[in-house]
Amino acid sequence: MKNSFNFTEDQRDYLQEICNIGMGQAGKSLSVLFEQYVTLSVPSIEIFSATNLMSTLKRLIPAEKISAVRQGFYTHVVDPNICGESITIFSNTDVEQLAQLIDLNQEVTFEMEQEILLEISNIINGACLSGIAGQISERFFNTPPSIIGQSIIIENLLNKDHLIWDHVLSIKIQYSVEQHSFQCDLLLLMPDSSVKYLQDVLNRLFDEL
Amino acid sequence: MINKFSYTNNVIDCVDSGVFVVDKDFTVHLWNDYLAIRCQFTSDDIVDLSLFDCFPNLAQKWFKRKIKSVLILKSPSYSGWEQRPYLFKFPHDRSVTGGVDFMYQNCCFTPIFGKDNNVEYVCVTVKDVTDIAIATMKLKDTVMELKRINSIDGLTQLYNRSHWEKCFRNEVSRVNRYEHQVSLLMFDMDFFKKINDRYGHLFGDEVLRQVAIRCTELLRLSDVIGRYGGEEFCVFLPETDLIGAAYIAEKLRHIISDTPVYYNSIAVPISVSIGFTCSSSSNNNYENLIHEADTALYAAKNSGRSQCVSFFDCDV
Numbered sequence: 001m002k003n004s005f006n007f008t009e010d011q012r013d014y015l016q017e018i019c020n021i022g023m024g025q026a027g028k029s030l031s032v033l034f035e036q037y038v039t040l041s042v043p044s045i046e047i048f049s050a051t052n053l054m055s056t057l058k059r060l061i062p063a064e065k066i067s068a069v070r071q072g073f074y075t076h077v078v079d080p081n082i083c084g085e086s087i088t089i090f091s092n093t094d095v096e097q098l099a100q101l102i103d104l105n106q107e108v109t110f111e112m113e114q115e116i117l118l119e120i121s122n123i124i125n126g127a128c129l130s131g132i133a134g135q136i137s138e139r140f141f142n143t144p145p146s147i148i149g150q151s152i153i154i155e156n157l158l159n160k161d162h163l164i165w166d167h168v169l170s171i172k173i174q175y176s177v178e179q180h181s182f183q184c185d186l187l188l189l190m191p192d193s194s195v196k197y198l199q200d201v202l203n204r205l206f207d208e209l
Numbered sequence: 210m211i212n213k214f215s216y217t218n219n220v221i222d223c224v225d226s227g228v229f230v231v232d233k234d235f236t237v238h239l240w241n242d243y244l245a246i247r248c249q250f251t252s253d254d255i256v257d258l259s260l261f262d263c264f265p266n267l268a269q270k271w272f273k274r275k276i277k278s279v280l281i282l283k284s285p286s287y288s289g290w291e292q293r294p295y296l297f298k299f300p301h302d303r304s305v306t307g308g309v310d311f312m313y314q315n316c317c318f319t320p321i322f323g324k325d326n327n328v329e330y331v332c333v334t335v336k337d338v339t340d341i342a343i344a345t346m347k348l349k350d351t352v353m354e355l356k357r358i359n360s361i362d363g364l365t366q367l368y369n370r371s372h373w374e375k376c377f378r379n380e381v382s383r384v385n386r387y388e389h390q391v392s393l394l395m396f397d398m399d400f401f402k403k404i405n406d407r408y409g410h411l412f413g414d415e416v417l418r419q420v421a422i423r424c425t426e427l428l429r430l431s432d433v434i435g436r437y438g439g440e441e442f443c444v445f446l447p448e449t450d451l452i453g454a455a456y457i458a459e460k461l462r463h464i465i466s467d468t469p470v471y472y473n474s475i476a477v478p479i480s481v482s483i484g485f486t487c488s489s490s491s492n493n494n495y496e497n498l499i500h501e502a503d504t505a506l507y508a509a510k511n512s513g514r515s516q517c518v519s520f521f522d523c524d525v
Contacts, residue, residue, distance in 0.1 A: 029281055029282050029283075030282075032281055033277065033278055033281045033282065102274060103270070103274065111291070111292050111293075112292070114291065114292045115288075115292035115293060118287070118289065118292065119274075119278075119286075122278075122285075122286055122287060123278055123282060123286075126278075126282045126283075126284030126285065126286070127282050127284070129284065130282060130283055130284050142284065142285055144287035144289065144315070144317065145287060146289075
């Protein structure tokens with residue numbers, strides 16, 4: 001499994017290309033939905049091992065306290081399949097600003113704060129995945145979002161004592177919205193078992209070039 | 210995808226969840242039996258009508274936002290009972306045992322694509338999660354109650370030692386970070402053993418309860434009091450200097466000892482010895498402050514009890 005995890009340079013370049021185009025489209029649809037300009041960073045792709053989990057996460061998300069929402073995504077292909085998780089991470093985010101983004105102009109209660117986090121995460125995640133799916137002529141299915149925690153430290157993002165994978169492919173995308181001091185990060189994470197599928201897809205697309 | 214099974218349309222009525230379909234103008238195009246038997250509209254009644262006309266109490270703005278995001282992003286949207294209890298206010302099957310008067314619902318808004326890969330309709334499913342909601346809410350209540358019990362001293366209803374220590378540690382680190390001040394008082398009932406021996410432990414317990422009530426009445430909301438052990442209590446006073454601490458200590462001593470506690474009709478006088486200290490740049494850690502207040506408390510005991518002593522007046 002570990003050997004198959006090494007992407008060839010071609011595969012990596014191609015994946016980067018796909019993500020770049022995908023994010024361009026995601027940015028477009030988010031701008032339409034939010035009716036203002038949404039900027040997405042160039043996705044940064046990396047592979048890290050379970051042993052480096054915490055140091056990698058801290059480097060990717062250098063914030064003291066975060067709020068995080070997770071969602072599963074998968075394809076209809078069973079073997080090999082993609083079964084990954086996307087985590088939307090809000091750090092130092094003003095919830096009132098987020099509320100304005102989805103046209104909520106009332107006082108934000110605790111339940112509403114959760115609803116806003118879930119809603120924005122789902123929107124961002126949906127836009128990104130359909131952006132990428134469009135590029136590889138696939139369809140991703142989602143599971144409903146759920147909150148991992150509000151104002152938690154990054155160590156509590158996942159159960160680091162019971163990891164069932166050796167390596168993870170991570171695609172990190174940063175979002176910012178022009179008129180709001182709003183920034184968040186989306187991490188698309190895929191464990192070892194999902195990468196084979198992705199490699200097959202990349203090989204197929206590469207052969208078609 | 211052509212479905213050869215000729216009863217597909219009936220299947221939608223067999224699904225044990227609400228399923229309906231609207232277009233971008235919120236006109237209903239499909240309405241399954243699950244929904245029909247829970248509201249006044251059958252499929253024949255509602256199809257081709259506007260959803261909002263039929264359900265004027267629906268959270269319109271929210272619903273429109275959901276549909277809009279599905280249309281634009283071409284990907285599903287969700288809503289969960291914890292944030293929004295229901296889409297339609299339906300009755301549920303636990304009308305007797307549930308203790309809630311509506312069905313908690315999780316909803317899913319899924320795009321249905323037309324020929325040109327645009328979203329033509331949105332399919333909404335409504336799932337009954339009342340059982341899960343009731344269980345989760347019960348669990349939350351239980352966890353809250355356990356947290357409370359875990360931090361409270363059963364006899365006096367003040368914070369117990371471990372919880373108070375946690376609060377004080379946090380306060381000390383906050384004081385260090387922001388260069389603020391905190392004062393610490395420790396006090397002990399005078400001759401408590403004698404009271405116990407003479408009037409019994411039940412009366413001793415009553416004395417401790419009375420002391421707790423008197424202190425709580427006097428202290429400010431920001432002051433944090435706990436039962437340190439036996440007949441010993443501790444209070445920290447955020448943003449309070451030594452002069453303020455001396456003032457509060459004296460007031461505490463008075464409110465405790467000015468009124469006796471009654472055993473049947475016998476007035477039993479009680480008194481208290483208090484030691485206090487205040488944070489400064491040189492002593493500012495948890496152990497030092499506790500040690501200083503403790504030292505002052507012993508000095509108060511040794512110089513005749515029923516008095517307040519500052520650590521800075523002690524001969525160390």
